[in-house]
Amino acid sequence: MAELFEAINTRAMVREFKDTPLGDEEKQRILQAGIRAPTAGGNEQWLFLCVESAEKREKLLRLLVEAQKAYYTEMLKTPLSKEQMDNWMKSVEKGRYRAPFYVAVFVDLRQRFYTKSDVEELWGQQSAAAAIENMLLAAWGLGISGCWFGVPLLIEKEFYEFFDAKKDEMRLAAVLAFGYPKQMPTPRRRKKGLETVVKSI
Numbered sequence: 001m002a003e004l005f006e007a008i009n010t011r012a013m014v015r016e017f018k019d020t021p022l023g024d025e026e027k028q029r030i031l032q033a034g035i036r037a038p039t040a041g042g043n044e045q046w047l048f049l050c051v052e053s054a055e056k057r058e059k060l061l062r063l064l065v066e067a068q069k070a071y072y073t074e075m076l077k078t079p080l081s082k083e084q085m086d087n088w089m090k091s092v093e094k095g096r097y098r099a100p101f102y103v104a105v106f107v108d109l110r111q112r113f114y115t116k117s118d119v120e121e122l123w124g125q126q127s128a129a130a131a132i133e134n135m136l137l138a139a140w141g142l143g144i145s146g147c148w149f150g151v152p153l154l155i156e157k158e159f160y161e162f163f164d165a166k167k168d169e170m171r172l173a174a175v176l177a178f179g180y181p182k183q184m185p186t187p188r189r190r191k192k193g194l195e196t197v198v199k200s201i
């Protein structure tokens with residue numbers, strides 16, 4: 001159990017990975033951890049699309065960069081400055097976000113279980129988020145790091161086309177990148193402590 005807390009407390013998002021491919025067993029263990037997550041109603045409305053071929057990974061990488069750019073320039077209330085964007089582009093050229101293994105997490109709505117579709121979709125998203133964190137922690141336990149990308153939702157049409165998915169059947173929750181870290185990450189400090197975010201009533 002001490003190891004569980006060690007993993008929770010040391011995990012950090014990593015965006016620069018070694019080229020070293022992940023082994024099949026490692027991938028299976030990460031995905032298996034995904035389906036061990038809690039799932040609303042026990043419905044398991046998730047689907048994991050693994051992107052492994054060099055060609056597909058390259059295309060996905062380009063889309064992720066485009067989506068991340070949309071985040072920095074259109075989504076943020078205070079967009080990045082030109083200098084910050086230039087530095088970010090340089091890091092992209094050096095291989096930022098390039099990973100040996102990507103997993104797209106979808107909410108699979110082809111089978112529905114409830115009378116209220118908005119609640120069903122929200123629960124599906126929450127279950128997907130639980131699966132994502134399980135996968136990131138499981139990977140970390142294997143010495144593999146990852147990054148959770150929400151930015152695909154900013155240019156989702158391109159991603160649905162890439163994954164050949166229909167939005168009324170499958171909802172993209174996130175794309176995950178996995179690989180061995182180029183550098184060991186330092187856990188990021190939290191801005192808000194428990195005294196701020198916890199209240200007793």
Ligand SMILES: Cc1cc2nc3c(=O)[nH]c(=O)nc-3n(C[C@H](O)[C@H](O)[C@H](O)COP(=O)(O)O)c2cc1C
Nearest residue numbers: 011012013014015068147148149150151152187188
């Ligand atoms: C819902 C969600 C979406 C995220 N989307 C992105 C993303 O698109 N790109 C990215 O670089 N990081 C993304 N992150 C990672 C966060 O930036 C990161 O978790 C946060 O800065 C705290 O860092 P830590 O996880 O290393 O502690 C996302 C995290 C979450 C939970």
